Amino acid sequence: MLLNAALEFVTNLLARVLGSSLVRRHFHLLLSALVLFGPVLSFWVSKYSIFANSNHYLYRKFLRSTWGWTCIFTGSFIALLSLSARHPFSLCLRHLSRVGLAGLFWWGCRRLLTLLEDAAGTCYEPMNPAQDAQSSASPVQPLLLLHEDQNKASCLKAHMLWRGYEVSQDILILCFCCLLLVEEMSVFGSHLEQEKPLQRSPGTPLRVIFLLCVVLLLVWMFLLLCLLAYFPKFPSQQLGGALGYLWWKGLYQGLYRLRSRWGCPGLPAEGLFYHGQWPKERDELINGQERERQSI
Template sequence: MVLYTVLVVLTDLAARLLGNTVFRRHFHLLLSAVVTFGPALSLWVSPHSVFAKRGHVLYRTFLRSGWGWTCIFVGAFVFLLSFSIRQSLALSIRHLSRLGLAGGLWFAFCKLLDLLDNATGDCYEPLAAGLEVSNGQPLLVLREGESKSQCLKAGMLWRGYDVSQDVFLLCLCCLLLAEEIAVFGPYLSLGGFPDAPLRILFLFCVLLLGLWIFLLLCLLAYFPEFPTQLLGGALGCLSWRGLYKVWYRLEPSWCCPGRPGLGLLMTKTSTEENLQIRNNCFTATATEMN
């Protein structure tokens, strides 16, 4: 009982924050400020920190499969919430399709960015050690006819028009998480009674949102790359706005799943009216039978 009470208090507080109108309207501005000014943290962080190594366990475990972690937790939360309210498999699948559409958009943009990088980049081979220019950088010789994969496999340098796909993914995942789990606050305020599994899933989603923000700050502070990270963050915000503020605002159809919470949240008044109508129908039927 003590653990359940702690779970209820934590999830209620988190739901109240994420479901707040001010937070929902300005979270993307907060994330934009983080991406814009986050590289300035590189002036204060230590280059000897464990987070300054690309092989850190957090980067290897979560960053490389960030979309998978997001789909697992958000998908489970969305399905359990929608099915527990309406017991409709079709409605639950419709709400889950938002993740599929966002994943398809993310995959398409990654492929386009790879094509752009290959089309605009060049391969350079560093000369032998000791042949350096005045600023300490090694001399580079252009190697023509090399693709990016061939260039990197040969141990050479590839320089092209790059957009940070890591920042793009983290920004999109943060905004998607904030949109999908924000429904939990209105659900509680309208009289919903979630069980422990739903609360635990919601808490995991909140923790995942915090982890993505932390990893985003680490990338900006320890591996600052301007303007590639800024472009990645801008692309993530534009993808979120195009999906959740334009496409998903349309009427639900075969090509539009609708916004989060659509068809799930009902007011207490409407619920009481539905119960009263059912009671009246039951009373009328019993009278006719008598």
């Protein structure tokens, strides 16, 4: 009982915070400020910190599968929310298609960025000073041997030097996942308000998955801050953050606002809540309560 009460209190509080107009309208500004000014923290962080190690457990287990974790938790939350609101399964699939469409965009974005990086960059092999005939005569920097047949992946795998255009895909996906989580979780407060007149409370699984989504959001923001502070790369990280914002803007402020008859999955709250017209079960519940009062 105590754990359930604590879970209900925490999730209700988080739902009010994430559903507030202040968070929904200005969270992207907070994220933008973090991406722009986060590298300034590199002057104060310790290079001997455990987070300065790129092979840290947090980076290996979460950063390399950012979209996978986001897809699992967000999809579970959307499915449980639709079932808790007692809507048809077709509406649940429609809202889940938002995650699938975002994943399709992420796959295409990765392919496009990889092609651009391969086209705009060049692979070089640093020559061994022992192989350079003039290295003993003049202390110049080692020469670089050009490899035009190498792409970025094969070049780095061969421990050679890659120079060229680059966009931080880690910052891109972290920014987008943070914006997506806030957008999807912001409707939980409206769901709680709708369930109050029906004297129903969201089940424990829905509250738990909502809390896990909030924890995941905090993890992504912490990873974003760590990358900016311990591994600053200007301007590739800022370009990645800008593309992540534009990706979210194009989907949630553009494509998802189109009408559903055009095959659009719609916004997170579309079709889940009643505005002006209430479900039949609520009318029956209110009428039953009125009859009980009159009989008393």
